[in-house]
Amino acid sequence: MYDIIIIGGGPAGITAGIYAQRAGFKTILFEKNALGGQASVADVIENYPGIPEISGAELAQRYQEQADRYGLEVKNAEVTRVRVEGERKIVETREGFYEAKVVIVASGADPKRLGIKGEEKFIGRGVSFCATCDGLFFRGKNVTVIGGGDSAVTEALFLSKSVTRVYLIHRRDKLRAEKINQEKAFANPKIEFILNSTVEEIVGENKVEKLRVRNLNTGKTRELEVAGVFVYVGRKPNTGFIDVEKNEQGYIKIDENMETSVKGIFAAGDCTSPRWRQLTTAVGEGAMAAISAERYLEGVELVAKKMFLT
Numbered sequence: 325m326y327d328i329i330i331i332g333g334g335p336a337g338i339t340a341g342i343y344a345q346r347a348g349f350k351t352i353l354f355e356k357n358a359l360g361g362q363a364s365v366a367d368v369i370e371n372y373p374g375i376p377e378i379s380g381a382e383l384a385q386r387y388q389e390q391a392d393r394y395g396l397e398v399k400n401a402e403v404t405r406v407r408v409e410g411e412r413k414i415v416e417t418r419e420g421f422y423e424a425k426v427v428i429v430a431s432g433a434d435p436k437r438l439g440i441k442g443e444e445k446f447i448g449r450g451v452s453f454c455a456t457c458d459g460l461f462f463r464g465k466n467v468t469v470i471g472g473g474d475s476a477v478t479e480a481l482f483l484s485k486s487v488t489r490v491y492l493i494h495r496r497d498k499l500r501a502e503k504i505n506q507e508k509a510f511a512n513p514k515i516e517f518i519l520n521s522t523v524e525e526i527v528g529e530n531k532v533e534k535l536r537v538r539n540l541n542t543g544k545t546r547e548l549e550v551a552g553v554f555v556y557v558g559r560k561p562n563t564g565f566i567d568v569e570k571n572e573q574g575y576i577k578i579d580e581n582m583e584t585s586v587k588g589i590f591a592a593g594d595c596t597s598p599r600w601r602q603l604t605t606a607v608g609e610g611a612m613a614a615i616s617a618e619r620y621l622e623g624v625e626l627v628a629k630k631m632f633l634t
Contacts, residue, residue: 334361336593339610360384450532
């Protein structure tokens, strides 16, 4: 039996793992992909204190090195279910069952789909959810970024380094991205903004060739010739494998100790809220969850009143 099982190897999960190992607990971390989570595919990270600039890939490598340094056991496996039997937490994966006294869920969130005609057909053939992963395939071509938040704007800036033109389409008249990123994007001659508009269809034969876009004010439609479509319209939390209290969007509710509605199960990072989605907040929550787990295991009563933050 493990003391702590951590589900997810992004910033929150890795931080929790490091803290748990340093505290001397027998810990295992499950990650279905590579360590680093969404941060690992960022082109450049510039807002992490003490590190003026670093790529997501390099940061993920440092995560791996630090996990190895502290002897954190990391297993590449997808968790399919978590069930509770008394004080025991049973974590099921496709490779087998694992038992622990405490579970920390740091499973993050995945990109939402547009749900429009042509989207599913062209995933991997022009439709992507990661510009830093697939952007170089579109060198010298026109592409579209759909969304108005930080992810959309920063990825549009990244794409502008290699493509001919980036059309940034957003359904509202204002962007939601951080002001400094907006300023960079508005000053970039390769980025064209199409606001108050939605994409109605992705068109092509064997690959993306064009988009049909409708202006929400006038109702008029237009076609854009593009080779790539990058979708950034929100995220869906990866929480379907666990039965704890959640909000209507599926984000796990937690109290001030990062504890869920089930004693001994804690949660941290993007699976708890879509509000912050920052590397620094995920790291902080991972540390808080691990410290709370340590106190739980040592029999120290958590004093914070359960408020279940959403």
